[in-house]
Amino acid sequence: xxxxxxPALLTVLVVALGVTALAARPPQGTPQRTADFVxxxxxxxxxxxxxxxxxxxxxxxxxxxGSIGSLSxxxxxxPTCPVDGWLTLGAGxxxxxxxxxxxxGCPSAGVTVExxxxxxxxxxxxxxxxxxxxxxLPWGAMPGSLSESVRCSVAVGPGAAVAAARPFGRVDRxxxxxxxxxxxxxxSCVLSIVDLGTVEGADPATRAExxxxxxxxLARVLAARPPRSLVLVAGISDTTQPxxxxxxxxxxxxxxxxxxxxxxxxxxxxxxxxDLAPTALAALGRPMPERLFLGRPAISTGDRPADLAxxxxxxxxxxxxxxxxxxxxxxxxALLAGAxxxxxxxxxxxxxxxxxxxxxxxxxxxxxxxxxxxxxxxxAVALTVPAALLADxxxxxxxxxxxxxxxxxxxxxxxxxxxxxxxxPGYANTLGPLGAVAGLTTLVxxxxxxxxxxxxxxxxxxxxxxxxxxxxxxxxxxxxxxxxGALVTGGWFAQRVHRGWRPAVMVxxxxxAVVVVGSPYLGADPxxxxxxxxxVSVAAVISAGGWLTISRLAWATMAALAVGxxxxxxxxRRPPGERGSLGRFxxxxxxxxxxxxxxxxxxxxxxxxxxSPLTVLALAGGLLVWFALLQPWGGLMRLFGIYPxxxxxxxxxxxxxVLGGVLDxxxxxxxxxxxALVVPMAALASLRVLGHAAxxxxxxxxxxxxxxxxxxxxxxxxxxxxxxDGPTGGGGPLGAVxxxxxAGPPPSAPAKVAQPASDTAGERRGxxxxxxxxxxxxSTPDADPTVPVAPRQVSRSSTEVAAS
Numbered sequence: 001x002x003x004x005x006x007p008a009l010l011t012v013l014v015v016a017l018g019v020t021a022l023a024a025r026p027p028q029g030t031p032q033r034t035a036d037f038v039x040x041x042x043x044x045x046x047x048x049x050x051x052x053x054x055x056x057x058x059x060x061x062x063x064x065x066g067s068i069g070s071l072s073x074x075x076x077x078x079p080t081c082p083v084d085g086w087l088t089l090g091a092g093x094x095x096x097x098x099x100x101x102x103x104x105g106c107p108s109a110g111v112t113v114e115x116x117x118x119x120x121x122x123x124x125x126x127x128x129x130x131x132x133x134x135x136x137l138p139w140g141a142m143p144g145s146l147s148e149s150v151r152c153s154v155a156v157g158p159g160a161a162v163a164a165a166r167p168f169g170r171v172d173r174x175x176x177x178x179x180x181x182x183x184x185x186x187x188s189c190v191l192s193i194v195d196l197g198t199v200e201g202a203d204p205a206t207r208a209e210x211x212x213x214x215x216x217x218l219a220r221v222l223a224a225r226p227p228r229s230l231v232l233v234a235g236i237s238d239t240t241q242p243x244x245x246x247x248x249x250x251x252x253x254x255x256x257x258x259x260x261x262x263x264x265x266x267x268x269x270x271x272x273x274x275d276l277a278p279t280a281l282a283a284l285g286r287p288m289p290e291r292l293f294l295g296r297p298a299i300s301t302g303d304r305p306a307d308l309a310x311x312x313x314x315x316x317x318x319x320x321x322x323x324x325x326x327x328x329x330x331x332x333x334a335l336l337a338g339a340x341x342x343x344x345x346x347x348x349x350x351x352x353x354x355x356x357x358x359x360x361x362x363x364x365x366x367x368x369x370x371x372x373x374x375x376x377x378x379x380a381v382a383l384t385v386p387a388a389l390l391a392d393x394x395x396x397x398x399x400x401x402x403x404x405x406x407x408x409x410x411x412x413x414x415x416x417x418x419x420x421x422x423x424x425p426g427y428a429n430t431l432g433p434l435g436a437v438a439g440l441t442t443l444v445x446x447x448x449x450x451x452x453x454x455x456x457x458x459x460x461x462x463x464x465x466x467x468x469x470x471x472x473x474x475x476x477x478x479x480x481x482x483x484x485g486a487l488v489t490g491g492w493f494a495q496r497v498h499r500g501w502r503p504a505v506m507v508x509x510x511x512x513a514v515v516v517v518g519s520p521y522l523g524a525d526p527x528x529x530x531x532x533x534x535x536v537s538v539a540a541v542i543s544a545g546g547w548l549t550i551s552r553l554a555w556a557t558m559a560a561l562a563v564g565x566x567x568x569x570x571x572x573r574r575p576p577g578e579r580g581s582l583g584r585f586x587x588x589x590x591x592x593x594x595x596x597x598x599x600x601x602x603x604x605x606x607x608x609x610x611x612s613p614l615t616v617l618a619l620a621g622g623l624l625v626w627f628a629l630l631q632p633w634g635g636l637m638r639l640f641g642i643y644p645x646x647x648x649x650x651x652x653x654x655x656x657x658v659l660g661g662v663l664d665x666x667x668x669x670x671x672x673x674x675x676a677l678v679v680p681m682a683a684l685a686s687l688r689v690l691g692h693a694a695x696x697x698x699x700x701x702x703x704x705x706x707x708x709x710x711x712x713x714x715x716x717x718x719x720x721x722x723x724x725d726g727p728t729g730g731g732g733p734l735g736a737v738x739x740x741x742x743a744g745p746p747p748s749a750p751a752k753v754a755q756p757a758s759d760t761a762g763e764r765r766g767x768x769x770x771x772x773x774x775x776x777x778x779s780t781p782d783a784d785p786t787v788p789v790a791p792r793q794v795s796r797s798s799t800e801v802a803a804s
Contacts, residue, residue: 033285046235066251069260074468081106085237090163092277098132126169157195200239258300473524480673486513491649510536535656604665614672621675635686
């Protein structure tokens with residue numbers, strides 16, 4: 001009865017952990033009305049390095065009294081040209097101008113603004129721009145959504161006209177520049193959008209002069225601002241490649257001396273361009289077009305340093321780090337992919353010659369030193385991603401040559417991690433390196449997430465604030481290595497206990513990983529948590545041995561669906577402004593706009609699949625596994641037969657990584673990150689298993705199948721003791737009978753060659769870790785011994801042994 005209800009109990013436990021983690025959310029107060037007027041002032045290209053008390057005294061005083069943050073100016077086009085930035089501001093979603101442009105350039109023609117009546121203005125190109133964004137771009141943005149949400153709006157300057165134009169091209173009130181007295185104009189409508197100019201170029205003197213001119217215009221706006229008004233100043237776009245983070249300042253009632261943040265970023269001090277439109281409407285107390293706005297209203301949080309220079313240094317550093325990350329990240333993953341491919345090629349001859357030959361003649365064994373060096377290289381390459389994550393704790397981006405500094409720091413951390421694994425207890429065991437590397441990786445990524453994911457932001461292996469995808473929680477690479485590390489760690493622990501307890505161990509370790517990934521306080525990735533739930537369920541149902549049957553697959557599928565449905569129900573019961581990504585997607589399906597989300601996801605999957613170097617890692621790892629490790633001479637099938645919990649962990653990793661990548665729009669990136677950790681360790685374990693393929697062991701006294709011994713439970717048997725089958729019998733109990741080799745026949749006697757242990761016998765038994773019946777000679781076939789026998793020894797027949 002317990003065996004029958006165990007799958008149901010495990011499913012309920014996984015579902016309870018998953019839904020609990022996903023349902024809890026940080027308290028989010030609904031933004032209250034704080035102003036009667038809102039003035040949005042944009043300065044294209046303005047960065048925090050342009051702000052100082054001498055060049056921009058007005059903006060400096062405004063930042064001193066108000067709230068500040070780093071603005072990501074992502075739009076539907078990269079780079080975000082000034083016209084794209086203004087259009088995105090007015091749409092509240094990622095938008096782009098439809099003028100002709102090169103791949104990395106901006107539209108050549110300017111914006112045509114007509115003034116037929118001297119009060120408002122008209123944009124004759126607006127209709128084509130709306131059609132372009134609605135039909136050609138995957139975001140379905142509606143230019144002019146911000147102006148459509150208020151009764152009247154003012155635009156000053158051509159850029160502001162682009163943001164304030166309604167979908168049919170009309171601007172309610174327009175002026176090409178600030179009049180001598182701006183008070184009547186700015187007080188005529190509740191929303192005013194002002195173009196203060198552009199700061200561009202690489203010359204510091206030129207940028208300082210342009211910033212000084214924009215600051216003088218800002219001083220006139222602040223002097224003429226209506227009473228009880230909120231003024232938002234934003235570096236509205238990029239002006240050169242590569243993209244950078246820009247200035248965001250809010251000054252008004254309720255915005256005193258804090259950090260700007262929003263629910264779309266989830267991190268203090270960071271804001272998106274698409275957040276400005278909902279921020280303006282929330283401050284005015286106006287309803288928002290939820291289906292059209294991708295951003296969320298900004299709020300001001302405390303804990304900002306009192307010294308403004310110190311406070312500004314944080315976003316300025318983030319801008320420099322994000323810029324350096326872009327140039328280093330591509331080279332890092334290209335080198336990592338190349339190193340893994342070269343190691344895969346070098347592994348092929350070692351796998352071919354790793355299995356000792358039981359007869360009098362065979363291939364020459366590979367030198368033990370070469371094997372030891374190859375094992376250390378496999379450990380090093382598996383630890384490269386967590387080492388690169390830890391390297392972000394050092395401010396490598398401040399140096400003159402940031403790429404070389406990052407490479408040096410990462411190399412030192414890889415060497416330290418490899419040494420720690422090499423000298424860790426149990427390294428000589430078959431599963432010793434695999435468990436150590438997986439545990440170390442899980443510990444590094446998990447601690448970073450538990451402490452606020454500070455190493456993920458703008459990290460080479462994390463996410464960039466410039467991309468506008470994620471600002472908090474786990475990155476795509478972090479998700480891949482964390483789920484792989486957690487599942488393999490769970491498999492390593494499960495292999496060390498009695499097989500009846502293995503599903504519970506997998507669920508315990510995997511359930512904690514689901515909580516870390518899915519909790520909005522931690523990993524903040526509900527889709528990744530649902531995918532990991534499926535992987536944990538698959539791993540749990542086959543961890544005790546046997547195949548992934550239809551019934552077991554049904555239990556795993558039910559667990560993943562139950563977590564997804566449970567979270568969806570909870571998320572949909574929240575107010576629209578507080579829903580997560582899954583709730584917003586289901587709401588879009590309900591109101592008929594879900595096609596845009598599906599189109600975006602498919603587009604992102606295709607672009608990532610084609611352009612990401614992690615795709616090479618995933619494909620190279622898959623080719624090595626399929627064409628080498630899974631072959632009869634590859635050793636992985638033998639590893640799976642002897643260690644079913646490890647087989648379960650790797651199967652769950654594949655399921656979780658594939659689902660997480662596809663559902664998150666990351667294609668094979670999650671799988672590539674997981675493969676960077678799992679494939680080298682699987683190859684190392686396979687190499688060690690092959691090295692023991694012809695060994696024999698004697699059973700412990702009084703331990704046989706008749707008395708119910710389970711040789712891998714750690715209860716006193718010999719053989720594959722949960723990864724403790726090395727020369728020292730690590731993990732084996734005290735008092736275990738250590739095996740010894742059986743002497744070979746005299747030179748003159750004809751040798752009777754003993755057949756090596758079968759690679760598939762364990763699979764035929766369905767539970768390969770169960771000891772086989774002892775033979776007449778006292779040896780136990782298919783056991784991975786605790787003490788390896790000298791290579792190329794020839795065993796005598798059972799008759800000869802008995803006679804001796």
